[in-house]
Amino acid sequence: MSENETTTTAVEELEPAKGEGGKKSLISRLEEEGDVAADYLEALLDIVDLDGDIDIDVENDRASLAIAGGKLSHLVGERGEVLDALQELTRLAVQTSLGERSRLMLDIDNFRSAKKEELAKLAHEVADEVKSTGQSVKLRPMNAFERKVVHDTIQEIGLTSESEGEDPNRCVVVLPA
């Protein structure tokens, strides 16, 4: 474990305070994450002989990868469970290669973006209900990704929300203003 041999110098003070060591800017570190992740996924697609274009982006302080191929539904799974597993492995591959934890997001054939739209719509409906009744509303159990989309949407609307319970039964509760 001799990865952090870089000696501390005054140059670090010029870098944003984010991240350990402050060796690189956040953006370039996330871009590097995206590249490593894309290599890992591309090699997998090659081995299993599937076609897919990988798009790398940086979004909300995370590396974000989207694979588009059209014939990849089995890599998503019925409820996105295969996609979550693949995302988990890809994060670990990045961590192994770069030595830092990754929070990258992976999407395949727009599964998450479609899900996102659906959840944002739900959040708007619930927000309307909370506004008109003045009562808080508890939503169904959701995974971390789903909860984040709901929290973000509720915040945009100008209400507040919190999570309660433990996974896999953790739920978002939308609170009246």
Next chain:
Amino acid sequence: MIDEALEHLVKGIVDNPGDVVITEKTHRRGTTLEVRVHPDDIGKVIGRNGRTARALRTVVSAIAGRSIRVDLIEADEAR
């Protein structure tokens, strides 16, 4: 192909990729893929609460289109 895919997935997440050995075993009830890794890497491939092991099984079974058993084994000195 499926053993190659598993080999790639595992090699990418361990510190000693050169020590990863996959053995395929076919039996009446289906296929088992045995994954041998360096003793220092066994914790990594299993993960907290078996999370990584589960992710490997999920992806491999999805690629194969059928349930594949994946056994994670610590390579011993005998090898």
